[in-house]
Amino acid sequence: MYLYGASGHGKVVAEIAEENGYHINAYIDGDVLKKKMLGYPVLHKPPQENIDIVISIGNNRIRKNIVDENTLFNYVTLLHPNSSLSKRIRVEEGTVVMSGVSINAAVTVGKHCIINTNSSIDHDCVLEDFVHISPNAALAGSVYVGEGTHVGIGANIIQGIKIGKWCTIGAGTVIISDVPDGSTVVGNPGRIVKITEL
Structure with missing residues (x-):
């Protein structure tokens, strides 16, 4: 699983994923200064594949834009x-x-x-x-x-x-x-x- 957004909200989402037994591969975040969070690597663009993902960004508009632009992701609840x-x-x-x-x-x-x-x-x-x-x-x-x-x-x-x-x-x-x-x-x-x- 990947988490889209390496910020404070992303820390909370990561711990919920961990509690549910998910393996977190990495965060995805456009900020090139971010390298790691909670011990997980930060990628600066999504892998070119159909991936399991949760958008870990609090801003509603940004979440909608990510979904509109990434129709192949498998979104996890x-x-x-x-x-x-x-x-x-x-x-x-x-x-x-x-x-x-x-x-x-x-x-x-x-x-x-x-x-x-x-x-x-x-x-x-x-x-x-x-x-x-x-x-x-x-x-x-x-x-x-x-x-x-x-x-x-x-x-x-x-x-x-x-x-x-x-x-x-x-x-x-x-x-x-x-x-x-x-x-x-x-x-x-x-x-x-x-x-x-x-």
């Missing part, structure tokens, strides 16, 4: 053994679920998502592709999160909310009403401070 996952969830390829995460029944998590440390996702939530749920964020039941949205650390989203695509939910924000595509939302209660056209 990593689930930390110290997460609490209902047997009735669906987690798509390339997604990483970190330690302490709780995901309850009937949740769907899309491709290449990050469900970060100690976050909580309750029943019947849907997360589209390339979503990042930050540490200690909490989603109540039946929340919908659109593609590419980043939910910041410690944010809280009440039940039944729909959050659009490519939104940014600030750290500690409390979401009590639906959020349109491209919105940046902060505060308690959450208020839209910017909308970026998609």
Whole structure:
């Protein structure tokens, strides 16, 4: 297995891979100054072959670009053994679920998502592709999160909310009403401070 991205996030992903018994061949990273991380070599371009890979980069947009440019990779899903996952969830390829995460029944998590440390996702939530749920964020039941949205650390989203695509939910924000595509939302209660056209 290869990890695409040799940064702090890549260290955490590597340890989840190790916990799951994967052999890590190397990191892949475009920064030519990076030579090794956690004892693993850093390559500066992917091998010319069909490889097992996890994208270990926190930025949602960058993960999407890598997937769009590398259609032959076999994307692996990593689930930390110290997460609490209902047997009735669906987690798509390339997604990483970190330690302490709780995901309850009937949740769907899309491709290449990050469900970060100690976050909580309750029943019947849907997360589209390339979503990042930050540490200690909490989603109540039946929340919908659109593609590419980043939910910041410690944010809280009440039940039944729909959050659009490519939104940014600030750290500690409390979401009590639906959020349109491209919105940046902060505060308690959450208020839209910017909308970026998609």
